[in-house]
Amino acid sequence: MFWTSVTVNLTCFLFLAMADTDDLHVSVVLPAGGTGERFGSSTPKQFCPVLDRPIILYTIQNFHTLSYVKHIAVVVSQPYIDYMEELVESHCYNKVMVVRGAHTRHRSIYNGVKSLKSVLEPSDVVIIHDAVRLFVGESIIHEVAKAAKETGAAGVHRPLISTVIASDGCGYLEESLDRIKYRASEMPQGFIFSVILSAYEKATDDDFDFGTECLHLALKYAGTKARLVEGPTNLWKVTLRKDIYAAEGILKENEMHVQVAGCCDTELVTCLQRDLGARHLKVAVCDSQETCDLVDTNCTVYYHTQFDCDAITKYTENLIKEQKKDCHVHLRPFMDKVIVHVIMVGDVMDCCRNVREVVQGNSKCWRKKNLLVYFVLSELKTKMAVVSEMVASVIWTRDPVMHGQTYMALDL
Incomplete structure (x- = not known):
């Protein structure tokens, strides 16, 4: 009787877990066109190896294994298109399409969003995620996707670690923000496809040249207020060279059995x-x-x-x-x-x-x-x-x- 009960409960759990993703049709845009200026390397950080594999492969892997993720647009700069296509082919990533990037972050993301027009319905979900945030897990991907499906837009946030201050332009303190009232915007961020496409279609050159926040574009041009989801601590991105060593250590710790x-x-x-x-x-x-x-x-x-x-x-x-x-x-x-x-x-x-x-x-x-x-x-x-x-x-x-x-x- 005990084992019968366990089997029935487990079956119900698996059924509910599968049903929870039945109505999700998710595509992903991974901007990976950065030059690695802060990283201090001639090779962009997304292509730098960690444990003998380029960083970007770890990020792609996290999305590619999810059944409800249908398409992944990886946006890279022109010099790395051939290399990225070779990586995709050698690892049999049949959900991935390689898209040419642009000279700013928003323009690159827009190229990725536009590349999905022929394969998505307006109500499908698009997740935008940095290619160098390689530790994104299934639970936070699913939570953001579900929230975006319900509200039109959703994004991950984390508490600020340091206090944010402003300078008066002469090198003197002008303002100190109360960090309890503010949050750090992280990735992934999710959108109904029609919302993010409309926002980018209405964005100005100033937005494309100087903006970095996709959630703000959805609010400003699509009138969609994003639901904020508190994310785990492992969503940091590889920015500096020392982050490579941290990433290697975490991978060894997490993946070793x-x-x-x-x-x-x-x-x-x-x-x-x-x-x-x-x-x-x-x-x-x-x-x-x-x-x-x-x-x-x-x-x-x-x-x-x-x-x-x-x-x-x-x-x-x-x-x-x-x-x-x-x-x-x-x-x-x-x-x-x-x-x-x-x-x-x-x-x-x-x-x-x-x-x-x-x-x-x-x-x-x-x-x-x-x-x-x-x-x-x-x-x-x-x-x-x-x-x-x-x-x-x-x-x-x-x-x-x-x-x-x-x-x-x-x-x-």
Whole structure:
């Protein structure tokens, strides 16, 4: 009776969740035409790599996987159109169209909105979101889309962190605003298509040249007062170079799920829980590669009590096969899958030579399949705490350049 009740409740929940999006037809405009002047790089920040992937791919991914998102217009400057189209094609983003940008933010967004005219109904929802706000989640996208559908316009806001002051033009304080009364306007912002299209059609050159706030255009030219939705703390955008390092750290923290496979020493599992953080480690230890959920986790520590070339090769081949079964693998630009082979042996140097032969024959193939494979060799007498620290360091660093490398965990 208990399980029947749980099943019925879960079914009802899933049905209601699906019904909640049935009436939503959402398209997205991602302005990505910035030059990265504040970022201080010759490469625009939206194309700078984080964990070996351009930032813009993370943002596209968040929208592309949602069933109610039908079209995504990515607006880029002329020099990057070909590059953007290559990214779209290589990642099989069939909802994305690449649109030529303009020399101001509003003009670029308008180009994106106009590109959707042939595929949208007036009552459909359009979400505008910065391409460099890569941590936008499904819950806030859905909330903004629903609010826009109901009121015509909606946008995310956050409390101000710093007090806003005004200068008198001579370098002296003239005014200090009460930050309790004001909010920071963030993205995403959503609109009924007819509202945002009408607002842009009526906007002046002054709006296009100096304006930045889409919600204000909807109020000023379409008479639509936006509903404000308080957003989470992770909607910040990559603006300065230091933000790249913050983004990398957050991605590693959010996207890492580790499992341990093989005949593993329970002491190693305990140490890994400490070094990785318990929430990152799938505590259930697999008895063998056949019992592992190879697709569900993106990092596997495979424990060997002796070197076995066939076992290492077979495990990796099985993982590649499992990836092919998953129809969404090609839509995952987030994280490469990581395999760390921990090999406990009596003679580390002899084992190192054997590992080298395996790597030389397979390393390039593994990398093409978005796998990062590392080897940690340890003498039998080495403390598990030392092995765990080495494994955790490899996982957290997950450097693509070091793919295929062998590390030695030794008591020094």
